[in-house]
Amino acid sequence: MTHHGRSRRPPKGAFTLKRLLVRALGRETSPLGYGCAALTAAGSRRDAIRVLEAAFDAGIRHFDVARLYGQGVAEEILGEFLAGKRAEVTITSKFGLEPAPVVARVPFLPTVKRLLKLIPAIDRRVRRTVSSMTAAGSFDVESARRSLETSLRMLRTDYLDCWLLHEADADEANRPELVEFLLERQRAGQVRAFGLGSAFQRLGGDCSRFPGCFQVFQFENSVLGRERRRLGGVLGRALITHSALAPMPRALEHLGRSPGAVSRFNGEHGFDLRSPRDVAALMLAWAVRDNPEGVVLFGSGSPHHVRENVALLDDPRVTPAALWGFEALFTPEAEPNRSSPASP
Ligand SMILES: NC(=O)c1ccc[n+]([C@@H]2O[C@H](COP(=O)([O-])OP(=O)(O)OC[C@H]3O[C@@H](n4cnc5c(N)ncnc54)[C@H](OP(=O)(O)O)[C@@H]3O)[C@@H](O)[C@H]2O)c1
Numbered sequence: 001m002t003h004h005g006r007s008r009r010p011p012k013g014a015f016t017l018k019r020l021l022v023r024a025l026g027r028e029t030s031p032l033g034y035g036c037a038a039l040t041a042a043g044s045r046r047d048a049i050r051v052l053e054a055a056f057d058a059g060i061r062h063f064d065v066a067r068l069y070g071q072g073v074a075e076e077i078l079g080e081f082l083a084g085k086r087a088e089v090t091i092t093s094k095f096g097l098e099p100a101p102v103v104a105r106v107p108f109l110p111t112v113k114r115l116l117k118l119i120p121a122i123d124r125r126v127r128r129t130v131s132s133m134t135a136a137g138s139f140d141v142e143s144a145r146r147s148l149e150t151s152l153r154m155l156r157t158d159y160l161d162c163w164l165l166h167e168a169d170a171d172e173a174n175r176p177e178l179v180e181f182l183l184e185r186q187r188a189g190q191v192r193a194f195g196l197g198s199a200f201q202r203l204g205g206d207c208s209r210f211p212g213c214f215q216v217f218q219f220e221n222s223v224l225g226r227e228r229r230r231l232g233g234v235l236g237r238a239l240i241t242h243s244a245l246a247p248m249p250r251a252l253e254h255l256g257r258s259p260g261a262v263s264r265f266n267g268e269h270g271f272d273l274r275s276p277r278d279v280a281a282l283m284l285a286w287a288v289r290d291n292p293e294g295v296v297l298f299g300s301g302s303p304h305h306v307r308e309n310v311a312l313l314d315d316p317r318v319t320p321a322a323l324w325g326f327e328a329l330f331t332p333e334a335e336p337n338r339s340s341p342a343s344p
Helices: 045-058 069-082 109-117 120-133 141-155 176-187 248-256 259-269 276-290 303-314 320-329
Strands: 020-022 027-029 032-035 062-064 090-095 160-166 191-197 216-220 238-242 295-298
Touching: 032 045, 032 303, 045 069, 045 303, 062 295, 069 090, 069 141, 090 141, 141 160, 141 176, 160 216, 176 191, 191 238, 248 276, 259 320, 276 295, 276 303, 276 320
Parallel strands: 032 062, 032 295, 062 090, 090 160, 160 191, 191 216, 216 238, 238 295
Antiparallel strands: none
């Protein structure tokens, strides 16, 4: 494979070993996707490109973004990065939550954000003001059309693999004129698949509450929440999950309260659950195992974490028994001495 005149070895690890078919997208992609929600939070534009580069080089081929992320700047940076690589990746973007227009016009936005971080009190106040200006829930056809045009322009592409309603509920999703518009954009080839990217509670526990043509459902799923297992109506729908790592502080606190169970687990499976690194690895690996037909997103501002996350999919310690044992550590009724799965 050649990119930008440089020849590359085929991506290692996760990509080659665990390529999954996401049926709704009509093509294969990597089981781990990189989420761009915090892409512009960490530092400069160059830092953002560096982390995207780390993800792509490690074999990640799915990228999740939204009009809202970085107040519009995340799509722009991702578009710049993916120029020349478009055919190799799948991209999700979302609409409905739009950047505040006044913020979108600020020149050098990532630099302004970085400077604001130096004065936390002002940074917090600006963030509060900006989030109160963010237009919530614009799911009418005209807003959707404008949003799609902007996303395609920012991402420098003429199609999205996946386009999601951003934080919509069933009432907002079931508007016939919106559904007709989504189908029309799909027929026109601008959108390969569409669906919902919303907090789990908005799904009401059942994908069947949403139009049958919604092929993709995206929501949080972690070893602490286990949301996917509480969702009905998933047959024939592709699932993308995220926020497997977000509850890490809670997970570490929980594990800290069970030193005996933790040291038994460490002894049996060769991990060190006193180390955040190993806890992160298992939390992400758990989410991948829990959504085997879909994609699991993670966010990170650290190229090192990105590489670690991809490498864990080839870690020989990540066995079904280890993942089951890890899950059991968070199950209050788990029997402390059992060490192998009751069922796969
Ligand atoms: N409505 C929606 O559709 C929706 C909602 C929420 C999220 N999402 C998508 O899902 C993506 C991920 O969500 P998220 O950021 O909330 O959750 P997440 O990926 O579970 O958690 C991100 C956090 O995990 C840390 N992390 C990553 N790898 C790590 C490692 N190896 N070791 C230790 N810490 C690690 C990151 O810190 P570092 O930066 O230090 O690595 C960051 O603080 C978002 O970017 C977005 O694309 C979509």
